[in-house]
Amino acid sequence: xxxxxxxxxSHDLYTASEKLLQDAKTSYPHKAGRGDVREDIFxxxxxxxxxxTVAATKGHIADSNGRITxxxxxxxxxxxxxxxxxxxxxxxxxxxxxxxxxVIEVRTKLNRAAIADVADKVSEIATLNRYYRxxxxxxxxGFDGDEFRMxxxxxxxxAQALPILTYLxxxxxxxxxxxxxxxxxxxxxxxxxxKIGDYYGGRSGDAIAxxxxxxxxxxxxxxxxxxxxxxxxxxxxxxxxxxERYLSCLRAATDSKDESE
Numbered sequence: 265x266x267x268x269x270x271x272x273x274s275h276d277l278y279t280a281s282e283k284l285l286q287d288a289k290t291s292y293p294h295k296a297g298r299g300d301v302r303e304d305i306f307x308x309x310x311x312x313x314x315x316x317t318v319a320a321t322k323g324h325i326a327d328s329n330g331r332i333t334x335x336x337x338x339x340x341x342x343x344x345x346x347x348x349x350x351x352x353x354x355x356x357x358x359x360x361x362x363x364x365x366x367v368i369e370v371r372t373k374l375n376r377a378a379i380a381d382v383a384d385k386v387s388e389i390a391t392l393n394r395y396y397r398x399x400x401x402x403x404x405x406g407f408d409g410d411e412f413r414m415x416x417x418x419x420x421x422x423a424q425a426l427p428i429l430t431y432l433x434x435x436x437x438x439x440x441x442x443x444x445x446x447x448x449x450x451x452x453x454x455x456x457x458x459k460i461g462d463y464y465g466g467r468s469g470d471a472i473a474x475x476x477x478x479x480x481x482x483x484x485x486x487x488x489x490x491x492x493x494x495x496x497x498x499x500x501x502x503x504x505x506x507x508e509r510y511l512s513c514l515r516a517a518t519d520s521k522d523e524s525e
Contacts, residue, residue: 281479285461288435303337303370319343323357325364327392328509338368347507361392362505365496367430374437374459376446382432383452389428396503426499429455429492444474458485
């Protein structure tokens with residue numbers, strides 16, 4: 265019985281992969297706006313399979329030092345720790361970087377231009393500073409020495425403590441061999457690349473190895489993503505986002521405006 269469960273899950277994702285491609289072909293026949301619809305299709309697919317402690321939205325990511333990214337297609341974040349800093353067109357949220365787990369960029373076609381664009385998004389995210397404070401659990405376990413402060417300090421940048429991973433998903437595009445050559449030459453700092461129904465490339469050290477797995481490729485991406493989300497669950501028992509930093513910034517901005525008036 266235990267052997268049947270993984271097979272059932274894998275088969276479910278195989279079927280879901282087929283349905284994603286079919287929905288992408290039939291839901292919006294016109295070229296204009298096709299990209300947005302495919303983002304919505306993949307976001308809805310994820311929403312049905314993510315843990316209840318993870319939410320998905322389109323929007324921007326900001327830090328407490330005032331930096332803000334360009335628009336991200338799908339931001340996976342902790343809805344319990346979020347602090348919506350603003351809302352743009354089509355309900356695009358601006359979220360603090362501390363509550364963000366991962367980013368997924370969706371493209372109609374996978375090619376060198378798509379890889380380069382997502383690499384730029386990764387660079388944007390890397391400029392954001394994250395700040396956490398120790399939880400009572402962490403103090404109880406004795407994680408209050410130098411090692412813990414380096415992993416989750418309250419006043420220092422924690423970008424290396426638990427990285428925000430970025431994935432690239434496409435509904436069409438270049439072959440696995442071509443994408444492998446593009447990745448080898450460009451070496452983008454992305455965690456994985458998926459062409460739905462065809463192949464998946466996952467990071468192994470400094471390289472990304474692309475494998476042609478047809479519709480099983482989707483299950484490999486989901487496995488990678490869920491593993492990363494579980495790391496965040498563990499991390500949250502030791503540290504919690506220092507969102508009060510944003511409140512201090514907002515108060516300072518309000519006080520400055522009052523003084524100018």
